[in-house]
Amino acid sequence: MVLFGASLLVFVVLRVVPGDPIVMMYGTEVDPRVVAAERQRLGLDRPILVQYEIFLEHIVTGDLGESLRYRRSAAQVVAEALPATVQLAAAAMGWAFILGVPAGIFAACTRGGLWDRIVMVLSLVGQCTPTFWLGILFMLLFAVILHWLPTSGSGTIKHLILPSLTLGLYMVALLARLTRSCMLEVLGQDYLRTARAKGLAEWVVVTRHGFRNALIPIVTVVGLQTGALLGGAIVTEAVFAWPGIGNLAVQATNTRDYNLVQAVTLLSAVVFVVINLAIDVLYTYLDPTVGYS
Secondary structure, three states, X not given: OHHHHHHHHHHHHHHHOOOOHHHHHHOOOOOHHHHHHHHHXXXXXXXXXXXXXXXXXXXXXXXXXXXXXXXOEHHHHHHHHHHHHHHHHHHHHHHHHHHHHHHHHHHHHOOXXXXXXXXXXXXXXXXXXXXXXXXXXXXXXXXXXXXXXXXXXXXXXXXXXXXXXXXXHHHHHXXXXXXXXXXXXXXXXXXXXXXXXXXXXXXXXXXXXHHHHXXXXXXXXXXXXXXXXXXXXXXXXXXXXXXXXXXXXXXXHHOOOHHHHHHHHHHHHHHHHHHXXXXXXHHHHHOOOOOOO
């Protein structure tokens, strides 16, 4: 039902937005007979309900149509751009786990102290800072002033650092605040006091007993954010000209490339559904008391 709703929504929205894809592809000086022939070839001259029915029939067979801009299979074009988005999303989540989770745990363990206040202030700033502004600021500092990193493109680790850091800092701030909140709920529980009474080291009590019981909300948010990242980090990819599906979606929308936009949207919906299913299954591992009937 989620995939059906996503397909219907994107199909209708694309066709009510002003702009003829054939005219945008060939230019305003194109012969009207060429426009009519192309519309007939692509089925755009048929009623919208008939177009949607044909669209669903093709999806069932795995055919997402032909990209108007690239003159190739839309699924193939998306598949070529997907690895770049996966690479960027993985790097951004890496920053989040390396910086955000430890900061949140340490802030919870030093509640009310200086480190706790620093983490809370920085995480608030990180969540409130617009991604496009942060990306431009990083480009100005690390590329223009310091000449350390390239401003755009892909292919090397240096090209990945700025876009992944720009995309990941929001996740760092989010995970730091969420981890702190979840850890504060469990640190005062009786079973942790019992673990301390047994003589266990504090780091064992916090990480093995406390952190695992605080993981369910964290895993939920991480899963949803991962789905959003894999669905295309549109702003970041556009700012850094990163050749992923987010940047591809922007270009396809601007040229009214219906089939390509539909392919990206359906891929994003599939990613969200699969990740949410995986999270539900993971709950039973993290907390044996969770069950599904």
